Amino acid sequence: MSSAPFDMAKAALDAAEARFIANNPLSQKQHELAVDALPGGNTRTLLHTSPFPLTMKQGRGAYVWDEDGHRYLDLVGELTAGLYGHSNPIIRDTLLSTFDNVGLSLGSTTVQEHKHAALLCSRFKLERIRMANTGTEANMHALAGARHFTSRRKVIVFSGGYHGAVFSFPNGKAAPNTVDKDEFVVVPRYNDIALAVDTIKSTPDLAAVLVEPMQGAGGCIPGTKEFLRAIQDAAHDVGALFILDEVMTSRLAPHGLGVELGLKPDMVTMGKYLGGGLAFGAFGGREEVMAVYDPRVEGSLAHSGTFNNNTLVMSVGYEALKRVFTEEACVELNERGDRLRERLVQVTEGTKIRFTGRGSLIGVHFVDEAVEVITCGEDIQGKERRDLRDLFWFEMLEEGFWTTRRGFVALILETDERELKGFVDAVGRFVERHRDIMAL
Ligand SMILES: Cc1ncc(COP(=O)(O)O)c(C=O)c1O
Known part of the structure; x- marks a missing residue:
């Protein structure tokens, strides 16, 4: 291919970045201050963007405002945890009334933690559940439980899999901090399927297979039903546990994506929005397996965590799931997401933009070649165009849409169809404006 389209893309990206710098002096200043206390001005690597991140000041309803006063439709949705939006009255009332009537930390078991546990079990079809503070912790405890239950050590995961801050497997390898x-x-x-089943059958000392039913951080790539069922069966054939990481995907169907796909995992891990906007994680599953954490049993595992049953998160997580993200609301939100994805695919036909995902979670990819279906990150390895991805991010900001730089959209309940149509129109304008560099 001639270098002209790459030169044009570079010129467009340089110009967009220059406008970004000119439009956001207060975010830039905040970044320059923050580097004095935080390495790189950052305490969550994902949120770092070059030349500097936007500093958000406020969220209201479906919108966020940055320090320089720009308003954006929130399509980041706190990477799925922000499902409830910024101003839900039930969440607000529950937080305040818990503070007033219960208090923050009782240092004891409470009725509320049982109520939330029972609701989670019945909604997600689990026999027993335990709470943690993050999805990372949920996976850590689930793996410790699986190792204890099977008296084995090894765990099979998948390239592109993300199971938390210290469990990340990009490009076929465990990240250095794993x-x-x-x-x-x-x-x-x-x-x-063949590769996975082979690996499961040939790995000695296998305690568990840990998998997301749709890879989230890996690009919103759904697992096929056949694939997930095959690895579940293969895990059971060799006496290993099948652990489904639903930290992101439990919101994709009324009882979670695993139930929707007919899976029967031994354990499920969850988190994100299930704390109603506060820090949360949970792991649950079959009674027999979860009994490894029963303190009445001699030799059981300890599972500690000062904030595992924090009063605020137990109350707000419960009320939000019971009264706001009902099964009906879940179906409606995910249908809204499917309609959005269909419209995005239509307006970008014949271009380098590809949308993946399911329901209310959407992956945005920029790929130099026509790829029929993206089944895994390796399908597009070496074909991705980061320059176009960055250009998209800068220009969506200018259009008033807050998306993640890496190309991930998570809808929140408060976003309506009219606002989503505005996003589709903006994407349409983007491909028109850059027809020469975006065409396949
Ligand atoms: C599938 C999956 N598992 C685990 C985690 C970790 O959750 P947390 O960030 O709450 O530790 C994430 C976070 O994005 C995730 O997407």
């Missing part, structure tokens, strides 16, 4: 790095075996392609 805990118990040598205990993981990474299958080099998600959705590849």
Whole structure:
């Protein structure tokens, strides 16, 4: 291919970045202050963007405002945890009334933690559940439980899988900060049944297979029903546990994506929005397996965490799931997401933009070649165009849409169809404006 389209893309990106710098002096200043206390001015790597991140000041309803006063439709949705939006009255009332009538930390078991646990069990079809503070912790405890239950050590995961801050497997390898790095075996392609089953059957000392039913951080790539069922069966054939990481995906169907796909995991991990906007994680599953955490049983595992049953999160997580994200609301939100994805696909036909995902979660990819279906990150490796991805991010900001730089959209309940149509129109204008560099 001639270098002209790349030169044009570079010129467009340089110009967009220059406008970004000119439009956001207060965010830039805040970044320059923050580097004095935080490495790189950051305490959550994902949120770092070059030349500097936007600093948000406020969220209201479906919108966020940055320090420089620009308003954006919130399509980041706190990477799925922000499902309830910024101003839900039930969440507000529950937070205040818990503070007033219960208090913050009782240092004891409470009725409320049982209520939330029972609701989670019945909604997500689990026999027993335990709480934690993050999805990372949920996975950590689930893996410890699986190792204890099976008296084995190894865990199979998939390239592109993300199971938390210290359990990340990009490009077929455990990231350098992975805990118990040598205990993981990474299958080099998600959705590849033969490769996965072979690996499961040939890995000695296998305690568990840990998988997302749709890879989230890995690009919103759904697992096929056949693939997920095959690895579940193969895990059981070799006496290993099948652990489904639903930290992102439990919101995609009324009882979670695993139930929707007919899976029967031994354990499920969850988190994000299920704390109603506060820090939360949970892991649950079969009674027999979860009994490894029963303190009445001699030799059981300890599971500690000062904030595991924090009064605010137990109350707000419960009320929000019971009264706001009802099964009906879940179906409606995900249908809204499917309609959005269909419209986005239509307005970008014949271009380098590809949308993946399911329901209310959407992955945005920029790929130089026509790829029929993206079944795993490896399908588009070496074909991705980061320059176009960055250009899209800068220009969507200018249009008033807050998306993640890496190309991920998570809808929140408060966003309506009219606002989403505005996003589709903006994407349409983007591809028109850059027809020469965006065409396949
Ligand atoms: C599938 C999956 N598992 C686990 C986690 C970790 O959750 P947390 O960020 O709450 O630790 C995430 C976070 O994005 C996730 O997407």
